[in-house]
Amino acid sequence: MATVSADDVRDVINITANDIADSKIEKMIKRAQVTVELETDKPADPTNCTDQQKEAITVLAAVYAICYLTGGSAVGLSFSVGDQNVSVISNAPPLTVLQNELERILNKLRGVNLRRA
Secondary structure, eight states: OBOOOHHHHHHHHTOOTTTSOHHHHHHHHHHHHHHHHHHHTSOOOTTSBOHHHHHHHHHHHHHHHHHHHHTOEEETTEEEOOOTTOGGGTTSOOHHHHHHHHHHHHHHHHTOOOOOO
């Protein structure tokens, strides 16, 4: 079983503990956990979860962190990014990449199989 850490979230967007404190990241992890549970209708404990759940929680918490750093907002899976010129996230992957990755992971966790006919 896997554990989601504040460092895991920071690694996704290439920031340090100086950019966002552990206590703030842990709140983002909790919000991401609840959202993943609601989206998948399955329990997800960030301290004892599957690798797939860890990835979903980590990526969603990273999106929340980007919103926090830019002055944007996030509610569930709806995001609004503020000032894109924040230098601290200059090395972060584009938000659309993270959103697409999150959607792909959630579809797997939901058991959604998209097949071509």
